[in-house]
Amino acid sequence: MALTDRQSTSLLAIDPKLPMAPQIYGNIRQSILNLRLAPKQALSEKELALMLGVSRTPVREALIKLAEDGLVDIFPQRGTFVAPIRVSEVLEAQFIREALEVSVVARVAELSDPAISARLRESLARQKRAADNGDLDGFLAEDENFHFILSVSVNLTRAWKVIQNVKGQLDRVRVLSLPEPGHLTELYEQHMAIVTAIESGNAKVAKKHMAKHLQQVFRTIDSLLAKRPEIFD
Amino acid sequence: MALTDRQSTSLLAIDPKLPMAPQIYGNIRQSILNLRLAPKQALSEKELALMLGVSRTPVREALIKLAEDGLVDIFPQRGTFVAPIRVSEVLEAQFIREALEVSVVARVAELSDPAISARLRESLARQKRAADNGDLDGFLAEDENFHFILSVSVNLTRAWKVIQNVKGQLDRVRVLSLPEPGHLTELYEQHMAIVTAIESGNAKVAKKHMAKHLQQVFRTIDSLLAKRPEIFD
DNA sequence: TCAAATACACTACCATGGTAATATGTCAAC
DNA sequence: GTTGACATATTACCATGGTAGTGTATTTGA
CATH class of the missing domain: 1.20.120.530 (GntR ligand-binding domain-like)
Structure with a gap:
């Protein structure tokens, strides 16, 4: 299922005056924790950036931090996915x-x-x-x-x-x-x-x-x- | 003192085949830990990128991770500095x-x-x-x-x-x-x-x-x- | 001489384009 | 039907340009 098919109201709560990367991080993190983003679901920089109305750079930084938390798995040149519950x-x-x-x-x-x-x-x-x-x-x-x-x-x-x-x-x-x-x-x-x-x-x-x-x-x-x-x- | 004034042999050990951001992170981290980069010294994305022969993006990612470790302080729009020992x-x-x-x-x-x-x-x-x-x-x-x-x-x-x-x-x-x-x-x-x-x-x-x-x-x-x-x- | 205003240089931050590696779908050969 | 090769699409990664915000030096006014 494509990301854009999902309702994503809470993903849009971005304040352009504040630094975007931390906001995006918190946003995606919340969505993962309450399972609106399901385990194993594919996440792509480009698509997330499109949904959030920002560029790919801050999205990328947010995903890197989520990977350190163990909440997403990044496979270089292959894709990024919500981590399954291990x-x-x-x-x-x-x-x-x-x-x-x-x-x-x-x-x-x-x-x-x-x-x-x-x-x-x-x-x-x-x-x-x-x-x-x-x-x-x-x-x-x-x-x-x-x-x-x-x-x-x-x-x-x-x-x-x-x-x-x-x-x-x-x-x-x-x-x-x-x-x-x-x-x-x-x-x-x-x-x-x-x-x-x-x-x-x-x-x-x-x-x-x-x-x-x-x-x-x-x-x-x-x-x-x-x-x-x-x-x- | 400018960064480029310092001898920086070990900072140049970058393998272009491997992902650069983690290498840069480890490189700078080591330099901070052995105090070749002194506390309170200014670090700039641009200068570090120049020294390491890479672009600013992976340097930036490395600095963000170092900030999470508490080894550098990032002041948006002002500068990044090696954290003093607190x-x-x-x-x-x-x-x-x-x-x-x-x-x-x-x-x-x-x-x-x-x-x-x-x-x-x-x-x-x-x-x-x-x-x-x-x-x-x-x-x-x-x-x-x-x-x-x-x-x-x-x-x-x-x-x-x-x-x-x-x-x-x-x-x-x-x-x-x-x-x-x-x-x-x-x-x-x-x-x-x-x-x-x-x-x-x-x-x-x-x-x-x-x-x-x-x-x-x-x-x-x-x-x-x-x-x-x-x-x- | 000194204080306030202004210009400038520098920063981190974000946007966007290019690239090599990988996955996938199509088609041919057997 | 199965397997292999090739074309295409997609990915994360890196490079680079633009921008707003922040310190600092310089100039301007008295």
Whole structure:
């Protein structure tokens, strides 16, 4: 199927005043993560440039960055394709994220700064509201923000960037996990446990809760391998 | 000082048959890490392209990647500069590397695969030879290889890439640490302790030795801040 | 002498054209 | 029907020209 056959409204939200390459990167990345661009689908510089109303150069730069994220595969002189979901890479992304976030949360717990705790509590309140309303998108956004607060509050912005990069592999799996009832509340309670451990200054417990929290993906991978085999490898 | 005033022999090693952007990236990166390109020095697409005998496009792509590594600062419409050594970023790079490598070595220890152990022992032998001969470059290369073996032996290639990226910040500091006598032997013995822990299947001890090993940088940072303030911030 | 305005040089950024390598479709030979 | 060769189309890659934005030097006004 040709790219231009698809509806592409969100792909057109480009502000010509801002640098285009990062915008294009974010745009295509989002489309890959929510699977509007399906795994294994061909992407071409020329066609994307046409769709987005820009030249091929910034598109090319965006695709290179996506290739570093492992979200597209570039085969020189052959073509560029949305990367299939490779279980091994998803598992490795989980490993990297867990290693980093567990270390981050330990540092946060050791600091035990009331100001940080306050920000986390505010995030928790917003999460609860979203969970109660069944607002999936709102909850996911606040979930992202929760983890962002942890890294940035202890001045680990680059660690956050790394987490963000590898998290792409995980997000693509997560959107496929059907939003089961009570799932959001479950995640909220895990976050709550982490914050409680942080506030008690217990780094060891905080690490344990964080690790368990992040290992949730394992469950969704198993169910997906059975349900949607075509998007893998 | 203009770029072209500098001797630039190693910058010219470009194979026109291979993709140029990655070659240029590696070339400039090496020059930054060994400080032949000094911190805060201006880099221009045009001048670099001229020196390397290529066009500006692949140079630009290389600089963008170096900016992601935090090794150059790009100021749109103003210029691109070799990034100064920012202590905060060096410390964060250490944090990220430690988090990842500690987790990696734990996984290696839990596996306790004799084949991996054999590869590590071979590397140790080469390290000892280099240390005894005072072969600094040889030792550093084998040191790199040692850590590479750890990650790849448990199929964590992306983790290795991340480590590599952030390690740039650390390498630039390390080349400045004068090669003190006995220093290489000290590093060798730390590696040895890690391998011994791995072979005994003791993940906890392996993690501890790895953490201590990687925290060596802290010592060099302190002495450097006093000796070479001009290359910082 | 000094301050504000102006001209200039330089930058990264984007657009676009050319090129070698690869995939695909067509057709002939067996 | 199958296989091989050839023509064509498409690709990512690199080269190069144009543009808006930014610092700096120079000039202009007092």
